[in-house]
Amino acid sequence: MANERKTEAIVRSHFDKYKLSIEVEEQISDNFKINKLLKTASKKATGKGFPEFIISYKETSDLIIVIECKHDISKHESLHHDKYDKYAVDGALLYATYLSKDFDVIAIAVSGDSHKNLKISHYLHLKNEKKAVEIFGNILLTPEDYLNGYLKSPDKFRQDYNALLEFTKKLNEKLHTYKILESQRSLLISCILISLENEGFKRSYQSHKIPKNLANLLVNTVSNELESANILGKKLENLNIQFGFIKTDTSLSTKANVLKELIDEIDANINQFIKTHEYFDVLGQLYIEFLRYANSDKGLGIVLTPPHITDFFAELAQVNKNSIAFDNCTGTGGFLISAMKKMIEDAKGDEQKIKQIKSTQLIGIEYQAHIFALAVSNMYIHQDGKTNIINGSCFDDEIIEQVKDRSPTVGFLNPPYKADKKTDTDELEFILNNLECLITGGTCIAIVPMQSALSQSGKVYELKKKLLEKHTLEAVLSMPNELFSNSNVAVVSCIMIFTAHKPHSEYKETYFGYYKDDGFVKRKSLGRIDAYGRWDSVKKHWLATYLNRKSEAGLSANKVVSANDEWCAEAYMDTDFSKISEDDFIKEIKKYVAFNILN
Structure with a gap:
């Protein structure tokens, strides 16, 4: 002793x-x-x-x-x-x-x-x-x-993230009772988060006894903060319009303590989460939760990428401190935030470089005004980058030239998924647009419906040919079937990876990954989450196999393909019979019998 x-x-x-x-x-x-x-x-x-x-x-x-x-x-x-x-x-x-x-x-x-x-x-x-x-x-x-x-730590993040989802659910229900429109809820939250960055507002908002005065102060504080961040002219005017509803909303501007209590709760639950877990697309997650009540945006093909996948994109592209990241379908800015996180990690504390990354190395385009406001807010909350978010069409020639002038090296996108096959812009057209803006040898990574990879005729086939004539298809990764279940969207997707402005060689082998199990599971109140902490090890295995182009039975294969072929791992990889049990066989037979009975 x-x-x-x-x-x-x-x-x-x-x-x-x-x-x-x-x-x-x-x-x-x-x-x-x-x-x-x-x-x-x-x-x-x-x-x-x-x-x-x-x-x-x-x-x-x-x-x-x-x-x-x-x-x-x-x-x-x-x-x-x-x-x-x-x-x-x-x-x-x-x-x-x-x-x-x-x-x-x-x-x-x-x-x-x-x-x-x-x-x-x-x-x-x-x-x-x-x-x-x-x-x-x-x-x-x-x-x-x-x-x-x-x-x-990943475990603390998982705990805090689950708590955030629980809070978001309750917040959504509260905003629903206050009759605040689904499309305005994320704007309200982002407005409050920006205002809380202002020390004067944070100290004084509790003292306001008249709801209308507090609502006016909230919107005016945001306008001043954005203007101080060099967001001027039409861009600022648009943002002021988007946030303006707060001044006239009945619940927020006339009912005692409603807005004040919302600010308290958002500061304690959301703002604290952001301060602890930097470079996480919180507004994107809020938007997903609020969309569960709405149908309007789904008609526009909006499917927000889960944050673990936006981080995965940054690692697939091997983003570093010198990368210039571009997203032509920015949404709430999730890809740019994940890229920023990776770039800042690589800067290793070099404050001058970090400032440069935030101010000049993140470029985004968003067409819809209210989502543009969320993207700008998101970048502001994550300390800059917001002045390089453009409100407009990524197919506008002037905007294309504006982006090209910045020489982006990495492109990310989750394009709007077309609802009308005849009139809507095809997902592959957005990929071609992103690639056009990248430097020669740049990397473009997109997540699109699997049908884009399987088509062997019609418009999509012609777009596949065009892609290979100008660019190299490096890889296609089949994603989990329920990846977008949190957005209430049942689309089977894949990730496509291209090298820009280098025509696809007829001898080139493309890597195909069957990346169907990311370890996430569905929970009734939380949606699809990493309940067992499996994602980190799964991601490492996926990355190692992709970066080394390993062929692994049941997971991956390398194959020479053309536009005539199906671009998916399922068509080419070997089956790993060691993982198939008698129970699997029985389960599939039962599925087959059930299918025959139902049909």
Whole structure:
């Protein structure tokens, strides 16, 4: 036991340097809630638990750190983590299990009696989760690094994202009762988020007793903020028109406390999420949720890309700090935000480069005025890039030249999906438009209905020929069937990847990926989510297979194709029979029988 004091002294010495920001307690805590949770957490199952250290943050009440020490490295952890009194990891995880009923917990196990032979393990056990997950490495970090790592961890993001979806659902229902139109709900939220960036507004909005005055202040604050960000002329005039309904809406401008309470809730739930999880298309997700009530925009073919797929695009394109990203069907700006995130990561803290990325290396075009307003708002909330969003048609010659002048290197798009095959612009025409604007050798990535890849006659066939005459088809990836279920759209899609202005060689092998299982599952109240945390590993496998052009049975194949062929993995890949069981066979037979009965 005496040697264990040496381990404790090392830990104590490390954290004592940070007592301005944290509270370090040993064995017991002054926090009633913590003591109550540890009341039955004994490592020997005999009563109360006494961790070596309990650390809480003075500014963050949701997270605590619990530390268990052992002097002997051989007592670091057992095979099954079930010998709580004998091993450091086992004990720390036990305490985390109890404490996670009310807190997010970082459990730290420290073994060894000197700095030279110290062994350290970290686990994150989120509130109300069943299991802890490993996090960080084999060294003690600063409290700030622990806090940042916790806030940015995939598991914390998943928890916060699910909470955001729950809040969005309730918010949508509330806005519905206030009779605020579905098409205006995202505009209202974006207006509030921009205003909350203004410190004067944030300090004073609570003091306004007359609803109309607050509504006017809200819209005027946004106009001033956008003007200060160099959004001027017709662009600003358009945005002022889009936000103007707030001044006259009956619920917002005449009913006491309605707008004030909305601002409070949005600040606490949405604004806090944005501050924690930068470069996430929150407004896009809100728009998807609000569209569940509306039918008007679906007729325009709007299908918003899920955020994990916009991030996947940026990685497929291997976006870096020198990329110039272009989206000719910008929507709410999801692709540009994902590209910005990747580019800023690659800038590695170079503030001058980051400023350049935000101000000159993100270009977007959006045709619809109300969605253009959302895109500009979204880019503003994510700190710039908004001055390069153009309101107009991507097929306008003047706009095309304006984009070409900026020499975009990477193009992303999810074009409007045509409702009328005779009159609507085809999805492949939007791809040709995007490619036209890119530099030679640039990469264009688009997500389109699978039928665009399968057509072997008519207009789509002619467009496929035109694409191959001018550009190289690098890959086609078949996407999950229910990818767009959150938008209430049942379209089977694929991702097409092209290299710009290099004609497709007749000897070129195109990569085809059967990327149908992204790990997401449907949940009644939350939609399609990464409930089991599988996406990260799935994405890594998909990327590795694509970037190395690996042929893998059941997943991918490489094939020489022309416009006459079907562009999909299903037509070319080998079946992985090792993954087919008797149960699969029975299930398919039942499906076949059911089909025959129903038809």
